[in-house]
Amino acid sequence: MRNFFRLLELMRPQLGFMLLGALLSLLALLANISLLAVSGWFLTIMAMAGLTGASINYFTPGAVVRFLAIVRTVGRYAERVITHEATFRILAQLRYYFYQKLEPLLPYYQVQFQSADLLTRMQQDIDNLDNFYLRILLPAVVALVSVPLVCAAVAYFSVSLALVLALVLIILGLGLPYVSYLWARSQQQEKLNLNNQMQLGLVDGIFALRELVMYQVAERYQVSMLQLSSRFLQLELALQQKNSVSNLVNFLLVNALVLCSFIILVPLAAAGKLAPEYIASLSLLMLVSIETVMALPLACQLLPQTLASAQRLFDIVDMPVPHFNQGPDGLNNTVAIQAGAIAFNHLSFSYPGQQTYSLTDIHVTIQPGQKVAIIGPSGAGKSTLVNLLMGFWPTAAGQVTIAEQDINGFSKASLRQHIALMSQTGHIFNATIADNLRLANPDATTADMVQVCQQVGLGDFIASLEFGIDTWLGETGAGLSGGQKQRLQLAQVLLRDSRVLVLDEPSKGLDGLTEQKMMDEIFSHVNAKQQTLMMITHKPIMLQQMDLILVMAQGQIIAQGDHTSLMRTNEYYRDLLDYF
Numbered sequence: 001m002r003n004f005f006r007l008l009e010l011m012r013p014q015l016g017f018m019l020l021g022a023l024l025s026l027l028a029l030l031a032n033i034s035l036l037a038v039s040g041w042f043l044t045i046m047a048m049a050g051l052t053g054a055s056i057n058y059f060t061p062g063a064v065v066r067f068l069a070i071v072r073t074v075g076r077y078a079e080r081v082i083t084h085e086a087t088f089r090i091l092a093q094l095r096y097y098f099y100q101k102l103e104p105l106l107p108y109y110q111v112q113f114q115s116a117d118l119l120t121r122m123q124q125d126i127d128n129l130d131n132f133y134l135r136i137l138l139p140a141v142v143a144l145v146s147v148p149l150v151c152a153a154v155a156y157f158s159v160s161l162a163l164v165l166a167l168v169l170i171i172l173g174l175g176l177p178y179v180s181y182l183w184a185r186s187q188q189q190e191k192l193n194l195n196n197q198m199q200l201g202l203v204d205g206i207f208a209l210r211e212l213v214m215y216q217v218a219e220r221y222q223v224s225m226l227q228l229s230s231r232f233l234q235l236e237l238a239l240q241q242k243n244s245v246s247n248l249v250n251f252l253l254v255n256a257l258v259l260c261s262f263i264i265l266v267p268l269a270a271a272g273k274l275a276p277e278y279i280a281s282l283s284l285l286m287l288v289s290i291e292t293v294m295a296l297p298l299a300c301q302l303l304p305q306t307l308a309s310a311q312r313l314f315d316i317v318d319m320p321v322p323h324f325n326q327g328p329d330g331l332n333n334t335v336a337i338q339a340g341a342i343a344f345n346h347l348s349f350s351y352p353g354q355q356t357y358s359l360t361d362i363h364v365t366i367q368p369g370q371k372v373a374i375i376g377p378s379g380a381g382k383s384t385l386v387n388l389l390m391g392f393w394p395t396a397a398g399q400v401t402i403a404e405q406d407i408n409g410f411s412k413a414s415l416r417q418h419i420a421l422m423s424q425t426g427h428i429f430n431a432t433i434a435d436n437l438r439l440a441n442p443d444a445t446t447a448d449m450v451q452v453c454q455q456v457g458l459g460d461f462i463a464s465l466e467f468g469i470d471t472w473l474g475e476t477g478a479g480l481s482g483g484q485k486q487r488l489q490l491a492q493v494l495l496r497d498s499r500v501l502v503l504d505e506p507s508k509g510l511d512g513l514t515e516q517k518m519m520d521e522i523f524s525h526v527n528a529k530q531q532t533l534m535m536i537t538h539k540p541i542m543l544q545q546m547d548l549i550l551v552m553a554q555g556q557i558i559a560q561g562d563h564t565s566l567m568r569t570n571e572y573y574r575d576l577l578d579y580f
């Protein structure tokens, strides 16, 4: 129930729309019930007048019927508009809220989150929450108000009929759905789990399609997906069958209610305690009064599923947020990042939930404008070091400082404005080359973009394309080769014009000539702009041009110096270069 109230609290800003929607819904429902009841009464008195030849005023009832019909139609239309407006606003607000909560957690909990699972949560679970107002709260509120009103109106004519009506409505609205829920609970749960499994399997399968085909396991994958899918269909069928049984009981109860109304009302009319024209009116009212609770079975069915979706989303929201102790996005920070030295002061770091340290006692200072290479075997901690500089994780033991200020205190915005990172796992968006470049610098002109593409060796390729830099790239840059993707990411970093460039193996996989040209361009760019360069690389041609080389192994800096001195004095460095 805690999730129920948390959802209510989240939706509070849309309370006005929600209440207006409920009011209109109630109005349309009551107009419909009254319309049928008044019509029944009107038809009866008209028939009786026809039989007896009595003259009656049919203008007033006719006008009332027309008025109720208009209220019902307009009310239903307005109700649809307002309740859908409220739902869309709620959804937009929930999406924004959950994304805002998720964003600061993402680099921190990268290992725990599975992208397919996150996708399901952010898309399907949030979509499931749209049921909460439209299909759960709204019917419940409407039933709570309308059932007592309709029963009170019937009690005015016959208390016993009102009691029978109340009993049937409670059975139809709550009893029957509860029994159906218990009956189908385990299958519903299994269906939900299967649905999640299918989504995860499908997303993983699509991402890994090439590997599945390559390792000849695509067929096995298809069979496992088919098994899940046929079990899902079996469950759907079983649930539909149960639903049909519940619909049958529903139908029988409603008709029994109408029969009951005749059994109670006819003797009353015979005894002169009820005007006979009310018999048809009240019987029709019985028939239509089930509309007050008609949406409750679905609400009961959707409630557990919606609360389960809310729980999955709140599980993310409730994860402890890494504490960065952020400062304001002030000018001082910007000035400091632009001009200050970067220092790692006895920095040790372990990833959340890990027992071992990925970095141990890193102690080094990088002066503004210095070109620094970081080398070391796989798993040495090179990427971790640059990720800490980017502020992706808060540091606990030791410090990373810029101009002697702890970066935990810098705002993320000012840190990322002045430190540009080209990581190994950069993402190319499903957009044009120009759109991808503008992500890095929204103010870049076409000339800037063309120039930077030339610098990274993409000039000829882009010139050969029919639409040039306006060429659409497809999902994750499908229209580019691996090397071209890498160069496009480098172009983004250069276009960003930051004070510090952090490049994680920028020339990995490129042929010697392209690599040489690209590196020359990077160095002349960095020299011209007096930028600080930190580069993870193993390429000797680059190492020779670096001011400082940090040799890392098992999370430590085991040697540092320039290429010539390290070649002369450090055997590990020489072996490492031979190895690469």
Ligand SMILES: Nc1ncnc2c1ncn2[C@@H]1O[C@H](COP(=O)(O)OP(=O)(O)OP(=O)(O)O)[C@@H](O)[C@H]1O
Residues within 6 Å of the ligand: 110, 111, 351, 352, 354, 358, 376, 377, 378, 379, 380, 381, 382, 383, 384, 385
């Ligand atoms: N998100 C993470 N969660 C937990 N452990 C991690 C995470 N990222 C890296 N590690 C661990 O930290 C250690 C250092 O990893 P890191 O990626 O920094 O090495 P690297 O030197 O950059 O390796 P490579 O050259 O292969 O990219 C490794 O033991 C790795 O398993």
